Structure formats: structure tokens, C-alpha cells
Amino acid sequence: MNVFDHQYLIIGGTPKAGTTSLYKWLSDHPDVCASSMKETRFFLDLDYPLPCSTQYNGKNLEQYGVFFKQCEKNKNKLRLDATPDYLYSRTALKIAELLPHSKIIFILRDPIERMISWFKYAKQEGMISKEMNFEQYVMLQVGKPIDANLPIFLRALEQCKFDKYLQEFYKAFQNRCLIINFNELKNNPRKVMTQLCAFSNLEDKFYDSYLFKAENVSQAVNNTSIIRFYSLLRQILIHTLHQYPSIFELMKKPNQLLKQILFRHSKQAEELTISLNIEEIIRHEVRQYALEENTRSYPNKIT
Numbered sequence: 001m002n003v004f005d006h007q008y009l010i011i012g013g014t015p016k017a018g019t020t021s022l023y024k025w026l027s028d029h030p031d032v033c034a035s036s037m038k039e040t041r042f043f044l045d046l047d048y049p050l051p052c053s054t055q056y057n058g059k060n061l062e063q064y065g066v067f068f069k070q071c072e073k074n075k076n077k078l079r080l081d082a083t084p085d086y087l088y089s090r091t092a093l094k095i096a097e098l099l100p101h102s103k104i105i106f107i108l109r110d111p112i113e114r115m116i117s118w119f120k121y122a123k124q125e126g127m128i129s130k131e132m133n134f135e136q137y138v139m140l141q142v143g144k145p146i147d148a149n150l151p152i153f154l155r156a157l158e159q160c161k162f163d164k165y166l167q168e169f170y171k172a173f174q175n176r177c178l179i180i181n182f183n184e185l186k187n188n189p190r191k192v193m194t195q196l197c198a199f200s201n202l203e204d205k206f207y208d209s210y211l212f213k214a215e216n217v218s219q220a221v222n223n224t225s226i227i228r229f230y231s232l233l234r235q236i237l238i239h240t241l242h243q244y245p246s247i248f249e250l251m252k253k254p255n256q257l258l259k260q261i262l263f264r265h266s267k268q269a270e271e272l273t274i275s276l277n278i279e280e281i282i283r284h285e286v287r288q289y290a291l292e293e294n295t296r297s298y299p300n301k302i303t
Contacts, residue, residue: 008102013087023082033071096172109182111160179301
């Protein structure tokens, strides 16, 4: 079978909206074969500011199969890829045609909540200084144009304009595109998985006694330099070893242990008190594309 003959379920967005949790929950399903790394990033635009091991260049579609070597013994399983920045990449629109048996999912989160999550994550990873407050983080992005040199953590505000990007994906995928409300995923995961399984042609009974655990929750850490070094090293190893599934699998437990040690004295990031003024600025910047307004005009949605 060729790469385009398989069935795929792709979590295409959005960052900081529960994509890691959903990827884990789906990966555990017996009829799903997940990619060797959560974010293959294969269909990101060539100039998108995230590291990639292999990217689609118009001629190398078969290389996408490298991320699914472990699936060769189970050719009929649904293949899973979770690259949340696909929403902001025009190359990803080509998935609809290149992989005709693919379906795509987008999780949408309220822009205010998503900006707060990005702020906490940027601090955790040492992307911004400890002294920077939320208002400063937002104002740093107001009116800032997107270009190839703008780092990913300063694109958060622009990338809250969900509707601007979703329309093109709905045109490309039509009824093969599904929208999920983040709050519904967080508060009623079993209900969401029932509807998601129906969309993906999966049996949902697997989740009857499943423990839905949140993954990749932002935390407040004491030494951001060490965490940043760990994250960088982890990314290098992921992109280097993903082609060797057996070695990659062996690395998972040591990584989990190291992560527990690094975050041993950390705590969940504190709740922020947001001024009405900064809320209004965010709403204005995203042209008031609130979650409810985004999903109202789309046929396939879980709200």
C-alpha cells in the first residue's frame, strides 16, 4: 500500500487547546496507530518557525510514511498525526487531496483563555522573562505583522483569529473536517469521544472505563534555563530517533523519569487576574471571533 491509500485522522489545531491530551486518548485506542512523534510537522510550510525532521516539498509524499513505520504490521488501523500548527500552514490544505482518506480535527479555545495558556507556557519554557506580565506579553504582539522571522510564541494573538484560517480548511475538506469546543473536551471528554469516534469510524466502547487525564498542563518552574535546555534536547532527540521506533520507545520511560525530576518542585501555574481593558484589546485584535461565533457557521462541530 502507498502512503495515500491509508486512512488518517489529523489533529490540525490549535496549539494550547488540548491537542496533546486528545492525541494521547486516541493513541490508546486499539484501532489507532499513532505517528512515531506527536507532531510530525510534515505538512508545515517550509518557512514556518518550528524545527522539522522531514517536510513535504511537493515531490516526497512517500516520506510521510517514515512516521508510521510501526504501523506496517497493522495496515488497516487508523493513522494519527497531531500537528496543531497545521491550521496556520497553507501546505496543510493539500492534505485533503494528497491523502484522500484523511479527516482533520480542530480544537478551538476561547482567545482569552488561549492567550493566558500561551503566556504561562512561554514563561515555563523560558521564552519570555520571569518579570514580564500578561499585559506586556499581549501588547508585545498587538499590531505586529507576521513574517518568517517572528518566533512562534509571538504569533499567539494573530493565531487566535481562527475563522480566518478555518474557512480554507472547510473548503478543502468539507465534511471531512470537525470542530471541537475545548471546554466541552475538558468538561465532557466521554461525550466528545463518542462523537469523535462516530466521525472517525472507531468503536467508542473502549472509552467506557477510560481514565481521561489532561496532558501537557503548563506549570510554574523555578529554573527556566534548565527546562529550556531539556525542551531543546528533547526536541532534537525526538526528531532524530523517530525513524527508529524501537529505540524511540525505549527512550520514553527515561524521558518520563527525567521530566518528573525536573518538575518535582513545580506547581500548576497560578490563575491570572485579567483587566477588562486587556480583554477588550484581545477581543478587538481577533475581531471578536469568539468560540461560539467561530463554530456557529460550520456543519461538523462538537460544542
